[in-house]
Amino acid sequence: MTRGLCVVLAPPGTSAERLALAIAALGRRGVELFAERVWEAAGETAALVGDAQPGNIVLICFEPLIAAQDPTGEAFDHPAIDSAAFHLGATLGPAADGIKIATTARQAEAIPHAVLSAAECSLLRERIALRRAQMETSEPVLAVLSRHRHRAKVELVRWEGREAVKKTFRATSGKAMANEIAFHDDIAPLSPVPAGILHRTDTALYFEYIAQRPTRSGAFNLPLVQLLTLKSLAQLADFARLVTARGWDPLDLTPRDNVLIAAQTGDLRCIDFEFARRAPTPLKPEAAAFLAGLRNDDAEAALFDVGMRQDPYPGKWRPFTGLSRDSFLHDPAWLQRVKRTVVHPVWLGWRALGVPQRRRAHLRRRAALLRALALEVNPC
Template identity: 35%
Template sequence: MPDAFPDASFQPAMLIPAVDMSPTAAAPDQHYAIPGIDNGRLFRAGYHVPRTLDSRYPVLRRKPVIAMSANATRAWQWVDLVMSEHAADLQALIEARAAAFTTRFPVLRRLSGGNEERAKVEVVQFQGHPAVCKTFRPGKEIFLHRELAAISALRDQVPEVPEVLAHGENWMIMPLYENSERFRRSRFGLLPLPAARQLIDVLERLYEAGWAHLDMRGNNVIFDERAGMKILDFEFARPYDSLPASFAESYDIRGAPESLLQELSSEILSNVTYASRIESLTGLSYESLRHDPTWQQHLKRMLFVPTRVVPRLVRRELGTRVRPALQHLRRSASLRLRRIVPDRLTRRAISELHTSKRPGKEPA
């Protein structure tokens, strides 16, 4: 497969066909960095997968160990080249998985965007009214079971937990909640101070009911004008085997044991403390949110944006867009240089050969 890896310094040892059930459109800068790319998630994978391998296996650091096709057409060319006898079975498997991931109800709009590692979230027409349908990927049904169990246990105790209108083998229907303008987050992601306090109160009531949410982030809290605050996404929610001594020591504030994170999903739940997940919504430390006077909280939130939020946004932009594009351009430039230099050397050698054959000229 030499044409598939023109800039690789290794021979391919394994072909891994991977199918994305929810591809996203590639951004213009991604098209520029990788001509022909047909899925924006491939761009992120091409950046994060090598970094993950480097962190886990230092011996591989700075060595090219993985190459990915830029689009589906190229991927099928690789399949035909390496495992053509399995191409029909692979196509049938892809079609079966796509059918299992099909939404059961008329779709009005998509809510989840490209963040569909476990499930896609859409507004659908359900019993004559708009509702939210969450359809889980094949093999990710365990997250549906966890969410249904948590909602069933908490719904009557904590009104901020949404109800489930219907569910099936890999889907669930919930009411459609819309964010109220009165509680809209600031341009830097901070909740209004009253909403931040209410969020912590809800998490404390979950703790008192014997549960930890374990995935609190901005997209998982909604302030509906009629229904009030709603906490979403209980895919990782877990009942306590032994209740911590206080809410301050709960999993949602202090963090969960490593063994539990490994059991649930170590790649996603690598850090679930208040400082890593919730402080970016409140703009205050846990102690400040619980104990400081209001005037001091407002002052600290004003300082939080320039000292914490802006640097984080810059690092995120560099990490997810600029740096991967620069790395790809650097690799492409290196490849072009390796192609150009031999051509120039060849032209120079031919020129010198012609010069040496001219009358009266000595070879250089």
């Protein structure tokens, strides 16, 4: 068996709804389901697993981009499995009680052999190899640009004699690719802000490469100095009004993550619209999820990360705009300048004071979730 397996054990009687929620949560972290089986807890494999009991539901999953030489994670076999486990715990909350994930490569390899036939194990290896082959890049790679690779890997490549950003989507991320294309094809003819698509294949998009100016500096990874210019603010506010007027809500659009300032022109550009969704009627910018977060009663809330239900503006917008949401969208430039001079330093100082505490709280919560989900390894 090759490395990259993610094996989940759920208590007997876990509902189909909970299992579907767990599978979807893992999928949002690039972990793909291969098979669902029932654990008999027999033979030598049982000695490796301290928490298993007869009747456990076993989800045999894998993350194909995990390589043999990659480091181990904090609690599991790989940092990507750590990330998937944390997201699973955050998604299920108390409903995750009793759900466990194999902590070691030995566990993750032994359990499939116990619940799958030899033919199925062979098919699993073939599936992992296929997924890896589908993600291979044939062009010369100049730089790796991916942050997480949950839905796609992003690389700067040499394509047809020029630099281009190649975004290769996972086989399970067809919707993300479709969202990206639909948003681009509707908005790009109306605005120069979205990065242009140069070429398309069944699994990849080639974007223009935009050399960018740095937008971060200072302590705690906060942009203490480099606020967006008033020109960039105006361009971003205009872009927000344009896309919402056409019913679009690019859920994860934030200055922190996917707003660029072109080095040559100083113009504002935006990338990554995998989560863009479209309503049949225009939206109010201040109520759109990319500026205000997903509402808990949103019909599609369960399809997205739990973090998207939090207000993104304080952490992902205001440190870059230097303004409240209302001021960013509605104030004239002269008033924005005054507020950024007088109010923003006070707000930023207040927020910076809370950074260490928020960081410690996040690390404690993460560690607790990983411990709760870790499948016990028998000492014998």
